[in-house]
Amino acid sequence: MTKAVALLSGGLDSTLAVKLMLDQGIEVCALNFTSAFCTCNSGGRHKAEGKEHGGCRSEARNVAEKFNIPIKVLAKGLDYMEVVRNPRHGYGKGINPCVDCRVYMFSLAKKYMEETGASFIITGEVLGQRPMSQRRDTFRIIEKESGLIGLILRPLSAKHLEPTIPEINGLVDRAKLLDMAGRTRRPQMELADDLRVEDYPCPSGGCLLTDKIFSKKVRDLLDHKNDITTKDLHTLKIGRHFRHNGVKLVVSRNESENAKLKLMAQPGDAVLEPIDFSGPVAVVAGNGRLNGRNAAVDMAARLILRYASSSSKSPGGKSIRVTDGEQARPAGGPSRTAGGQARPAGGPELIVIAEPADDETIEEIRVC
Numbered sequence: 001m002t003k004a005v006a007l008l009s010g011g012l013d014s015t016l017a018v019k020l021m022l023d024q025g026i027e028v029c030a031l032n033f034t035s036a037f038c039t040c041n042s043g044g045r046h047k048a049e050g051k052e053h054g055g056c057r058s059e060a061r062n063v064a065e066k067f068n069i070p071i072k073v074l075a076k077g078l079d080y081m082e083v084v085r086n087p088r089h090g091y092g093k094g095i096n097p098c099v100d101c102r103v104y105m106f107s108l109a110k111k112y113m114e115e116t117g118a119s120f121i122i123t124g125e126v127l128g129q130r131p132m133s134q135r136r137d138t139f140r141i142i143e144k145e146s147g148l149i150g151l152i153l154r155p156l157s158a159k160h161l162e163p164t165i166p167e168i169n170g171l172v173d174r175a176k177l178l179d180m181a182g183r184t185r186r187p188q189m190e191l192a193d194d195l196r197v198e199d200y201p202c203p204s205g206g207c208l209l210t211d212k213i214f215s216k217k218v219r220d221l222l223d224h225k226n227d228i229t230t231k232d233l234h235t236l237k238i239g240r241h242f243r244h245n246g247v248k249l250v251v252s253r254n255e256s257e258n259a260k261l262k263l264m265a266q267p268g269d270a271v272l273e274p275i276d277f278s279g280p281v282a283v284v285a286g287n288g289r290l291n292g293r294n295a296a297v298d299m300a301a302r303l304i305l306r307y308a309s310s311s312s313k314s315p316g317g318k319s320i321r322v323t324d325g326e327q328a329r330p331a332g333g334p335s336r337t338a339g340g341q342a343r344p345a346g347g348p349e350l351i352v353i354a355e356p357a358d359d360e361t362i363e364e365i366r367v368c
């Protein structure tokens with residue numbers, strides 16, 4: 001039986017592409033990519049309906065389960081950040097390196113194709129749907145750079161494209177492939193009805209790298225850090241970000257971020273919390289040596305006052321506790337360090353008296 005690997009996001013287009021292949025009697029192995037930058041983790045429609053939902057990964061799993069096909073989930077690793085840092089083909093409207101990102105994913109898909117003994121790869125891409133990565137010329141670049149010339153079949157748009165090797169070899173019936181193009185989604189919706197693909201998820205996922213505001217935080221991280229960690233990436237999604245004399249400061253925006261920031265704090269980070277007033281938590285990355293005050297900690301304390309409730313801004317300043325990230329984690333956080341040692345219940349702390357930062361200072365040091 002002919003076998004294909006499908007890049008399955010869990011969205012409508014890739015779901016339809018899989019269905020078209022299954023209807024041709026082709027065995028399909030799904031491959032789903034996850035990323036720290038995916039926005040499809042809020043639950044959306046499925047959560048509202050009380051169904052289990054963990055973002056695209058769950059949507060892709062649901063589709064695979066419905067079609068009874070195997071699925072492999074691959075996380076874009078930290079090596080992906082080098083793609084974001086230095087894309088050969090540039091960025092879109094944010095810091096999204098779409099062409100290079102597709103090359104990255106297809107290169108991994110090629111390995112999976114070889115492992116599974118599949119003959120080709122399918123995707124739900126539609127010609128002209130996305131300005132950067134779904135153009136005829138970029139399709140060619142992506143195929144060439146991922147070593148997959150003639151081996152990427154796009155069933156929804158195949159009739160607009162050169163026949164692929166599986167079509168030429170008769171593994172796939174080109175006559176049954178489609179000629180969708182452009183940004184309208186109506187044909188996909190109609191096809192979903194025709195093929196009785198029901199209960200499909202949001203039509204397309206989101207990527208934070210396309211967000212201009214979020215992109216500023218990513219650029220700042222890339223400009224200041226070489227050995228980026230998973231924690232760095234997740235911290236980008238929390239709080240207001242500042243850079244003061246090269247040191248990163250993050251200030252939470254609400255109660256739930258207070259807990260998240262403390263949970264993410266690492267040994268060596270300084271964690272600042274209001275002592276006797278209501279206000280945000282701040283983290284000074286990698287600057288938690290409590291053997292003396294420093295300018296970054298002082299600035300973070302001023303930022304806390306700046307974003308605290310107005311009743312907290314009485315003259316004379318307010319007290320803020322500074323602890324090392326090791327001690328600051330909230331109850332429920334890991335009770336052991338990465339090295340396996342028990343986390344100390346208490347630890348050295350510093351009390352800082354601060355006045356709020358003014359608007360000019362905020363603008364000067366704000367990343368986003």
Ligand code: SF4
Nearest residue numbers: 096097098101207209
């Ligand atoms: S939008 Fe994001 S995930 Fe999609 S191709 Fe571009 S960079 Fe990659």
